[in-house]
Amino acid sequence: MIKPKVLFTDGEGPIVFKDLAADMTERVVPGFFKVLSFYDDYLAEIGREGYQAGDTLALVVPHFLAHGVTDEDITEEAKDAQVCKGVKEYVDGLKKDGWEIRIISTAYSQMWELVGDYLGISMDKIACTELNLASLRKMFGTQEFYERVRQTEERVLAALPLWEEAMVEVNDNDSPVVRVLESEKFAHLREELDNLYWRDLPEQGYKTLEAVIVMGGRRKIDAAWQSARDLGVKISDIPYVGDSITDDAMHTYLAEEGGLPIAINGNAYALRNAKVAVATEDMRNLRPVLDAWQQGGFEGVQNFVRAYSEMTFPIAKERAPISEVTNQAYYDLINLANQEGFDKILATHKKFRILVCGAATARLG
Known part of the structure; x- marks a missing residue:
């Protein structure tokens, strides 16, 4: 045939x-992307409404905005591909x-x-995945938006050892990611990100999964x-x-x-x-x-x-x-x-x- x-x-x-999103995130918030990637596994497993595999590329965008990353910066980073x-x-x-x-x-x-x-x-x-940071910054470039993002980053990074402990539970001990991140010990870590992406940013008019549509x-x-x-x-x-x-x-x-x-x-x-x-x-x-x-x-x-x-x-x-x-x-x-x-x-x-x-x-x- x-x-x-x-x-x-x-x-x-x-x-x-080249993992462009990961590399760019590591430049502006070192250590943060591995947490997002782990959180992405959780969101995919629970089947959060509208969430698709690869939507980590949407989760990182508010952090680009909060740290002044431009479209030109993304292009420059892409040259390392x-x-x-x-x-x-x-x-x-x-x-x-x-x-x-x-x-x-x-x-x-x-x-x-x-x-x-x-x-x-x-x-x-x-x-x-079409990314236009200049356009998004015009709509969501307020100081309050930036502060909410940065405050969450600070709290996540302060708890990085505990995040890494949760990752070991999943990656080395074969524990389901949902069970780990919904456990009493680790749930507050996940809730920090839940609050940012699904409560705080929407209050600013920013809908995480609509601002950037990921091709995944x-x-x-x-x-x-x-x-x-x-x-x-x-x-x-x-x-x-x-x-x-x-x-x-x-x-x-x-x-x-x-x-x-x-x-x-x-x-x-x-x-x-x-x-x-x-x-x-x-x-x-x-x-x-x-x-x-x-x-x-x-x-x-x-x-x-x-x-x-x-x-x-x-x-x-x-x-x-x-x-x-x-x-x-x-x-x-x-x-x-x-x-x-x-x-x-x-x-x-x-x-x-x-x-x-x-x-x-x-x-x-």
């Missing part, structure tokens, strides 16, 4: 290595062969203006649907490459609709609803999966993965230690993996997520 030559892909991870190894050749090769590429990214628009220009992908082919979670599905319609292709024709929790909803949707969700160096959220997983430092290793899909659908992908595994890991199927690998790729069919197999795939991808950081190239600034 021949598929149209289209690729939809996440940005941070599959294309570029590094394109992942092999991406330029991978993208150029796809474009040369007639593929249409659409990027659907949680990251701020300031970064994609730079990355898109470097890769030759125009902004009309990139769906991302189900909003990625909406963007994909719109792009598919514009291209005249079906959702079932689409391969999508993702690596994190912001891609989980898209992976789930595509799997249900017959598309191809691909996890690249994925975390558990990206892997759990993908159909195929690719662990690699070099993004050019995605191309064989895309070609197999375009030429033969999911059956073609299955045939490629099986043939590659038999050729690369004969007899015992033992894989080389990842520390010894440079351009090696590991391909796995997630839908055929049992729990033990999934855990092994996850362990491989965790190691590659670390390696990709060191392999990133081509600083944009």
Whole structure:
């Protein structure tokens, strides 16, 4: 079954290595972003109304405003972004062969203006989080607004050791984040942030999830649907490459609709609803999966993965230690993996997520 030559892909991870929101926040409020990220896990788990995976990028914006961060500052920070190894050749090769590429990214628009220009992908082919601090500052630039934000920051940072203790409970002791942050010991920490985002700022007219609309979670599905319609292709024709929790909803949707969700160096959220997983430092290793899909659908992908595994890991199927690998790729069919197999795939991808950081190239600034 021949598929149209289209690729939809996440940005941070599959294309570029940079956590712009985290890095900018660390510049103005050191130590604060890890608390927000932990709080984000809680909000996602309780299913707060209107909250989507990745909305941390909305939570940080009041802090940018309170510390005088400008759109130009965001652009300057974005210049430190590094394109992942092999991406330029991978993208150029796809474009040369007639593929249409659409990027659907949680990251701020300031970064994609730079990355898109470097890769030759125009902004009309990139769906991302639009951030206009100048406009927001005109509406919410009062001293009272700034003071409420800064006072909360001070109290959170003063309690940072206790926050870190809560994180250990979740990350090292496998305690559910909801149970931890609703416990008697830690609830007052969470309430500090609850009060800021859902009470104090709305009293100032600032609605946290409406001031900045983050391109994450189900909003990625909406963007994909719109792009598919514009291209005249079906959702079932689409391969999508993702690596994190912001891609989980898209992976789930595509799997249900017959598309191809691909996890690249994925975390558990990206892997759990993908159909195929690719662990690699070099993004050019995605191309064989895309070609197999375009030429033969999911059956073609299955045939490629099986043939590659038999050729690369004969007899015992033992894989080389990842520390010894440079351009090696590991391909796995997630839908055929049992729990033990999934855990092994996850362990491989965790190691590659670390390696990709060191392999990133081509600083944009």
